[in-house]
Amino acid sequence: MKRMLFIVNPRSGREQIKTRLLEILDLFSREGWQVQVHITQSPKDATAIAEKYGGEHELVVCSGGDGTLNEVIGGLVELEKPPLLGYIPAGSTNDYASSLRIPRDMMEAAANAVAGNPFSIDIGQFCQKQHFVYIAAFGAFTEVSYQTPQDKKNILGHQAYILEGVKSLVSLKTYLMKVEWDDEVLEEEFVFGMVTNTISVGGFKGLVTQSVALNDGEFEVLLIRRPRTPIDLSNIISYMFLKEEPNDYVFKFKTRKLKFTAETPVDWVLDGEFGGSFKEAEIVNLKERMDILIQPPKPEQETKGFLSMKIEKIVEK
Numbered sequence: 072m073k074r075m076l077f078i079v080n081p082r083s084g085r086e087q088i089k090t091r092l093l094e095i096l097d098l099f100s101r102e103g104w105q106v107q108v109h110i111t112q113s114p115k116d117a118t119a120i121a122e123k124y125g126g127e128h129e130l131v132v133c134s135g136g137d138g139t140l141n142e143v144i145g146g147l148v149e150l151e152k153p154p155l156l157g158y159i160p161a162g163s164t165n166d167y168a169s170s171l172r173i174p175r176d177m178m179e180a181a182a183n184a185v186a187g188n189p190f191s192i193d194i195g196q197f198c199q200k201q202h203f204v205y206i207a208a209f210g211a212f213t214e215v216s217y218q219t220p221q222d223k224k225n226i227l228g229h230q231a232y233i234l235e236g237v238k239s240l241v242s243l244k245t246y247l248m249k250v251e252w253d254d255e256v257l258e259e260e261f262v263f264g265m266v267t268n269t270i271s272v273g274g275f276k277g278l279v280t281q282s283v284a285l286n287d288g289e290f291e292v293l294l295i296r297r298p299r300t301p302i303d304l305s306n307i308i309s310y311m312f313l314k315e316e317p318n319d320y321v322f323k324f325k326t327r328k329l330k331f332t333a334e335t336p337v338d339w340v341l342d343g344e345f346g347g348s349f350k351e352a353e354i355v356n357l358k359e360r361m362d363i364l365i366q367p368p369k370p371e372q373e374t375k376g377f378l379s380m381k382i383e384k385i386v387e388k
Contacts (some may be wrong), residue, residue, distance in 0.1 A: 072105040076128040079190045080111045082136030083161045095181045102185045121146025130155045132184045136162020141342035143200045156363045157184025167205045170269045171259045171365050187364030191286050194360040203341040210263035252329035263295040286359035294322040
């Protein structure tokens with residue numbers, strides 16, 4: 072039989088996986104998979120399990136939020152030949168699943184996790200030792216994702232991020248940083264920065280306005296310098312959430328590799344979880360480092376350039 076490692080975070084989102092677990096396992100069994108189930112016990116547990124046992128299986132499926140997906144990929148990326156990855160999104164926002172158009176319905180996502188098309192995705196390498204799937208960020212709002220208690224996320228869902236995020240507006244912290252990429256250097260006092268490989272951030276699809284391809288080897292970078300007046304802040308928020316207009320406080324560019332240097336340690340968030348404090352942070356794009364199973368595009372999506380690239384089936388069932 073085909074062997075699967077199924078890693079489950081039972082606390083993600085509204086804990087719906089608890090009521091669907093047997094149904095999902097039944098689906099996997101009917102599809103001919105011998106399933107080893109691991110219920111996560113603590114932070115980074117999924118990383119350790121994925122690295123230790125992932126190489127023994129043809130497929131690793133994880134159920135949880137973006138943080139759980141981050142942990143699983145963090146373990147698999149250490150393997151010389153990572154297995155295929157399936158994903159059942161069960162978090163509060165599920166940004167990366169939205170970018171990949173993985174179904175929100177758990178049973179549809181479970182079916183996709185064993186019968187979808189393999190698709191190569193870029194992975195971000197952070198300070199050589201850590202990895203992220205879709206975002207590395209610092210500054211305003213970023214602490215919301217890891218400081219909001221899980222029980223509040225479970226009750227309020229996406230609204231929890233909005234409520235906690237509004238609170239952070241009253242005490243914007245600034246970071247004097249030098250940013251280096253390609254042949255460019257930028258030195259400014261920033262309030263926010265994000266390095267992304269996604270079309271959705273915090274549930275909002277308008278934050279990343281550049282064209283996005285999830286396997287082109289490049290990040291989309293957005294940096295916001297310190298606003299000087301309340302009107303400046305209002306203009307920045309309007310720019311980010313409402314419409315695209317020129318703004319002197321926002322810098323956007325694409326790159327494969329960049330380096331941040333600050334006078335004091337800066338807190339970073341990787342895929343919604345605390346990634347540590349660093350004076351220097353080098354970020355590198357690992358092009359097409361992982362294969363994840365996704366739904367094939369519908370004909371109308373193909374004409375619109377679904378994910379901005381052609382999907383090729385690299386493994387036959």
